Amino acid sequence: MRPHHPSLRWAGVLVGLLLLAAVPGYAQQVPAGMRGQRAIVERGGWIRVLIASEQREVTIGVPSAFIVRSGDAEIARSQANAIVKCVARGGNLDLSMDGRALGRHAEAWIVPVRPGPDGEGFVLEGRKDRRFRGSCRLVRSGETVRIINEIQLDDYLKGVLPAEIGGDAPLEALKAQAICARSEVVHKIIRPPHDSDGYDLCAGVHCMAYKGMTLETAAANDAVDATLGMVLVAGGEVLDAVxxxxxxxxxxxxxxxxxxxxxxxxxxxxxxxxxxxxxxxxxxxxxxxxxxxxxxxxxxxxxxxxxxxxxxxxxxxxxxxxxxxxxxxxxxxxxxxxxxxxxxxxxxxxxxxxxxxxxxxxxxxxxxxxxxxxxxxxxxxxxxxxxxxxxxxxxxxxxxxxxxxGLCQQGARVMAARGYKADAILSHYYRGAQIRRIYRP
Ligand SMILES: [Zn+2]
Ligand SMILES: [Zn+2]
Structure with missing residues (x-):
């Protein structure tokens, strides 16, 4: 997948941050050319997550300025607070914005002008107003439409932590969960499990429970920010840290x-x-x-x-x-x-x-x-x-x-409540793995 927002500069870094366990052989070894690292850096950090499918029609609200594209063509633009409606009909998507028809298209892409960490995302109307960071791709699938959230990996993790370990977990448990979830995603996108359907991950437990911005907590967001780009590495590759x-x-x-x-x-x-x-x-x-x-x-x-x-x-x-x-x-x-x-x-x-x-x-x-x-x-x-x-x-x-x-989530919460730091929690559950930062947005 090509990076869609060239203003974000992505780089791979290989800085050994913490040696979790002195395993002879690993400790001195710099894991050069890890496939997981290449996969995430080449995409500029963007991943594609299916957030709804089999929809006849969808309504997307966007609170901030955004552009609607179809293929490479811009088909609409709004300054703020517009509603895009999409109806699957006759093998195409009928699009409109605030009641104005935008024509029929095979797919459309709603891109907030600021889709990154400070952007305001978009709202999937009628589903408890679930709100997502990143941008929204509408893709025809038979006579229905799929909604794919294109999002930066670290923004995605902010919507994963509350659904996985609970947004109220102690900070060090949240940091440990952020690092292992990030590792698992990076490992997965070497060969994305849903690539043949045009996205990388689903939002259920098959891949990882993901609920978007609606359940985000300040503590979970802090845990993601504090561990930015950090994964577990073992045997010279990003660990599938289940x-x-x-x-x-x-x-x-x-x-x-x-x-x-x-x-x-x-x-x-x-x-x-x-x-x-x-x-x-x-x-x-x-x-x-x-x-x-x-x-x-x-x-x-x-x-x-x-x-x-x-x-x-x-x-x-x-x-x-x-x-x-x-x-x-x-x-x-x-x-x-x-x-x-x-x-x-x-x-x-x-x-x-x-x-x-x-x-x-x-x-x-x-x-x-x-x-x-x-x-x-x-x-x-x-x-x-x-x-x-x-x-x-x-x-x-x-x-x-x-x-x-791998990591026992409730055990990790108890360890954190007893004063263990994220690195100690991870070294308990993943013997011999090391924490490394593999990218820098
Ligand atoms: Zn899946
Ligand atoms: Zn346990």
Whole structure:
């Protein structure tokens, strides 16, 4: 994507800011030519985020001066407070501004004159008046219109933090979240997940929860500004610094959850400040012992200061499914047996086998397992009761919320409330990674 606003000068910088952990080999190594860094610098910091789709018509309010373009042609201009209406009709977009027709176009681009950090953005009318920084692209898709927000990465992060970790989190937790979210986006745009549809990221949890300006808080914005351009680097590349809501006391290494290759700096970590080796939780008995012992040692223990009330239910949980619910979820008829057949050392279930009167199924990997039974995590022990050769009920005794890899958001909030700085929080969850500034707008 070409940089659209040439007044913003973008440069890559490679300044080692903080050495998080003295890992021999990395510490002296300057990671030259990281693909993630090249990807973000070449775009001048702009990313494309889908904020609405399948719309028949949309109304966009722009409080400040702006230009409407179609292709390279300017089709309208306003000084302030104008409304642009767009209706998808007959394979085109019918555009008007303040009631004046602007013709039919395949796409249009509403560009505030000052789209950068000090600009006033635009408002998607009728959706709780959601307001966004950056500019707004309207793209025809069949008989509907897609709305794509073109935005500077750091402005985008200001709309991500409140939706991800909560805009009321302590500043050092917000800074840690800003750095790992920035790293994950930079890593993603090496090969944007939605590139074939003409944008980079969606605004849901598939990519990253993003709510625009409406939920922004001063603290979250300060955290983004204070960490401008900073990412985590490991193994000579910008780290895909994934994160999750609650680990339950132990994080998962990448290979327990996704494909089986271990990834540098995404290892299993006990979520505590008492250094010890993570235990082997690959048996039911070991995991049950883990659930029952030492809860208050863990950063994401819900009674800790700084832990938000809404997330209390995630640390330890139980869910029971009846025979009918199991049969519906599994699709093998009435269930006669259900069991975990592979559990990883981080306690995460890797393979689950279901047998029913209509057949047998093996469900593999954390996400399909979670989705099948609508569970908060893949960290659970399964207990069943049987009657007349069938499973009468299945109880999932579980811990945590999310995939469990990388930073534990509630653990990070508690660490910050106890006085840990962002660099210490990140070095706890991403062993061996370093913080580096990779660009300067
Ligand atoms: Zn997505
Ligand atoms: Zn945790």
């Amino acid at each position: 994160y999750h809501n609650v680990c339950g006391g132990i994080t998962a290494p990448a290979e327990d959850v996704w494909d089986s290759r271990p990834k540098v700096a995404l290892e299993t970590v006990l979520d505590t400040d008492r250094p010890r080796m993570p235990p082997d939780l690959s048996t039911d008995a070991a995991l049950l012992r883990f659930f029952e012992s030492g809860g208050s040692d863990y950063f994401c223990y819900p009674a800790s200061a700084g832990y938000p009330a809404y997330a209390r239910k995630y640390f330890r949980w139980e869910k029971t499914l009846s025979a009918e619910q199991l049969a519906r979820a599994c699709g093998v008829g009435p269930v006669t047996d259900i069991r975990v057949i592979e559990r990883r050392p981080s306690g995460r279930v890797r393979k689950l086998e279901v047998t029913g009167t209509g057949g047998r199924r093996i469900i593999e990997k954390e996400l399909p397992i979670r989705q099948m039974f609508d569970l908060w995590s893949g960290l659970f022990v399964l207990r069943t009761s049987k009657s007349a050769g069938r499973v009468a009920s299945a109880t999932f005794i579980g811990a945590g919320n999310g995939h469990g890899v």
